[in-house]
Amino acid sequence: MENRPHLIQALAVLGRPGSRDAIATPAAVLDLDAFEANVALMAERARTAGLALRPHAKSHKCAWVAQRQIAAGAVGVCCAKLAEAEALAAAGVGSILVTSPIAGAGPAARAATLAARLTDFRIVLDHPDAAAELGAAAQTPIPVLIDVDVGLGRTGVRDVAQGRVVAQAIAAQPNLRLIGLQGYGGHWQHMKGAGARAAAVAEGMERLRAVHAALRESGFDIEVVTGGGTGTFWSDAALGVLTEVQPGSYAFMDREYREALEGDPEGAFAQSLTVAATVISANHPDWVTVDAGLKAFSTDGPLPQPLTPGFEGCGYRFFGDEHGRLSRPARNVRRGDRVDFAPGHIDPTLDRYNVLHLVRGDVLEAIVPIEARGASQ
């Protein structure tokens, strides 16, 4: 029972075992059997492909999940922001890559503090000024990676020339050590069709390969090439540019991913994370009202999908900040009935909750904190 120490620790803090039906709704609920299978499957695939696995914690923001991923073989986790890294570091996660560039002396000082505190802290940058800021703040040597724009256009150096300038700026800082490159194609992850994803990855990753080749020729020792997500796992593995992958959603899945990846090997992960809601009013002839609305689900992806038997075909619509409406099913519905939903987009959904409820079958095994919830700074 490898999970026990963590569960017991969590139980001591936040809750006791009980019935799933006693969970106050709306609630983020993790099916442990499905979650454990997802975590094991991705770890096995990464091993098979010879890729280091560094799951992205922006999906879960939860130290318990990070520790489960690391126990299954992950080398550490990714964080999107410094505050996310600070929260997970405080909860004991020891190896963190921050995947977004930062700007300014204040954030540079925070990164330096994290680097001094963690066993293994690393961060990306995409501008020579960032190297100067971080170098000036560094209390200890900080491993850094150059972020390369592989076509998303969000962050990263855009060509070999920019890559060389940043590499030289890093080399000029005695307390920075260039260890790698990052290239993330967020726009590829939800493309429909494994072939379309593979073609897009192959084209975009040429930029990363070119920067890599140029820096190697200039004598830089690039140990790590990191990137990728749940949707492009096999494309990345086949292409061979990456040494490390950063999938996040595979642990939970969501409606957006399941619809995009249906039938593909990347879609073989189970829906482990659901949002539990309760019917709080059933006076209307055409629909019932549940207690989960704009503050309970992401609103940027597909609509939440009811999964509870008897409700599967019922259409959900947002009904204000705190409620949703669900078209009436064929079966009788009463106030107090529970309905579980597959969220549309997992990451912003989990960010709305303070705690994660761990269930196995109908038993609530534990409640763990989502430490980095809201930590977007």
Next chain:
Amino acid sequence: MENRPHLIQALAVLGRPGSRDAIATPAAVLDLDAFEANVALMAERARTAGLALRPHAKSHKCAWVAQRQIAAGAVGVCCAKLAEAEALAAAGVGSILVTSPIAGAGPAARAATLAARLTDFRIVLDHPDAAAELGAAAQTPIPVLIDVDVGLGRTGVRDVAQGRVVAQAIAAQPNLRLIGLQGYGGHWQHMKGAGARAAAVAEGMERLRAVHAALRESGFDIEVVTGGGTGTFWSDAALGVLTEVQPGSYAFMDREYREALEGDPEGAFAQSLTVAATVISANHPDWVTVDAGLKAFSTDGPLPQPLTPGFEGCGYRFFGDEHGRLSRPARNVRRGDRVDFAPGHIDPTLDRYNVLHLVRGDVLEAIVPIEARGASQ
């Protein structure tokens, strides 16, 4: 300086005075001058109209804001959910109306605990079974209101007959006391044009007036008729059905409300709440990337609007969970530049933040917790 005691208390807990530029972004920032003017203006209008003011805390979820509203003359606050009420009660707010019906023995027990603990706790219900559940759980007499559906279709009794059934069920419970009615037309609040809003309010509120008349005839003493929002304030005041109003957004305003209410008296409130962001990458020729994305702004209303001089006309687009892209302004933009945004929809935006930064001009006066953030249960 009536604010001082609260500010000093907040400072002791979370932060010290400093520069606005030192705030870690993305951040919820409250302009105190604008906020205080908004709070005073609504209090004055309610006094003039002879209406009790019970601002809705679902907009802010923050005890410091609730206490400012009460200090200006509000009779208490509304909460959308029990968890919101629990968090604000724990922070010292003493008069709370829960505006959503609840379902089941668990929530009824929580409501009864709140009623036993607070000076003035009240809750709505819309079904006879709810009266039985709450009556069974009550440790002390609980004042309740019947929620009436005035056309939104979300919650509430739908006609006089249903209203009578619920009133009788309440009367059958020795520990429940029927004190009033609630009717809220969320769908009217953002209607464009004061005339259109007034017509919709007049039509929908007929249902509330009918239930009120019927219960009065049956001998029920209805002290409170509560409802309304920022957008329908003057319509509600003119109609004369309500004794108490529940506006929330007026304290902050947002892009949705400002566009709907432009030029109307209800739109006379200033944009006091903004989200501060930082440009973290500026490598792309067509746009820059800021550190505020799907987890920093609501995504259900209009897009965030940049307010910082020089950025006003720049179009914002979501760029993933943690970032946004902003079209390049005419002026030069550098990594580290700050940009303030008017959020599209205030309530779900504030729910994404753990703290509220109180600023006056360029000075950060205090940081206060958003205690009920994420408390949708």
